Amino acid sequence: MRKEQVLPAIVTIAILSAVVLWTSLRSNNEPTQKNSKPDEVVWALVRSCREGDVEGYLNCFGSPMKEKLERSLKEQGSEKFRSYIQQLIVPVKGIAVFEPKRNAQGNWQVVVEFVFSDRTERQVFLVRKIGNEWKIVGVESSKPVPVLIPYGTPVKGL
Structure with a gap:
């Protein structure tokens, strides 16, 4: 991977990780009863x-x-x-x-x-x-x- 592609890849992974984390926390906090x-x-x-x-x-x-x-x-x-x-x-x-x-x-x-x-x-x-x-x-x-x-x-x- 070239140097110019590393930063966008890291940012993309960070954003996707944040979305996955936010979604999982949100679904765990919803009342089930x-x-x-x-x-x-x-x-x-x-x-x-x-x-x-x-x-x-x-x-x-x-x-x-x-x-x-x-x-x-x-x-x-x-x-x-x-x-x-x-x-x-x-x-x-x-x-x-x-x-x-x-x-x-x-x-x-x-x-x-x-x-x-x-x-x-x-x-x-x-x-x-x-x-x-x-x-x-x-x-x-x-x-x-x-x-x-x-x-x-x-x-x-x-």
Whole structure:
């Protein structure tokens, strides 16, 4: 190799090494557990409702909410409870999940807006990391927000 080719070869090797190192460090630092962000448990809840996954739905909650839901499951039976959670999500036309914020008690507040054809409802989910998973530990009552134009109104009708 000639002298003029040595420096570019060294620079190329150094750059490639840096890229490989950066990529390997980045992939090793990415979280591997599910529900790695506070708001992901809300999406898991929505998915469980849509699929009628009772076990998945219950696993989104922490105590004491989970125990209350399990009592309800025992009282209603599996099929009726499955139908109930599926019906919760049917009228929802859209979902907006806002950036989670930590509150004074150490929980995370995840504000979620559920868009229905005639209204929007805002709910605040209180989320806490239990073990390696985020769990819903509280839900503030929903606040309906009236809409000026109902969802699905044709543009010509405006």
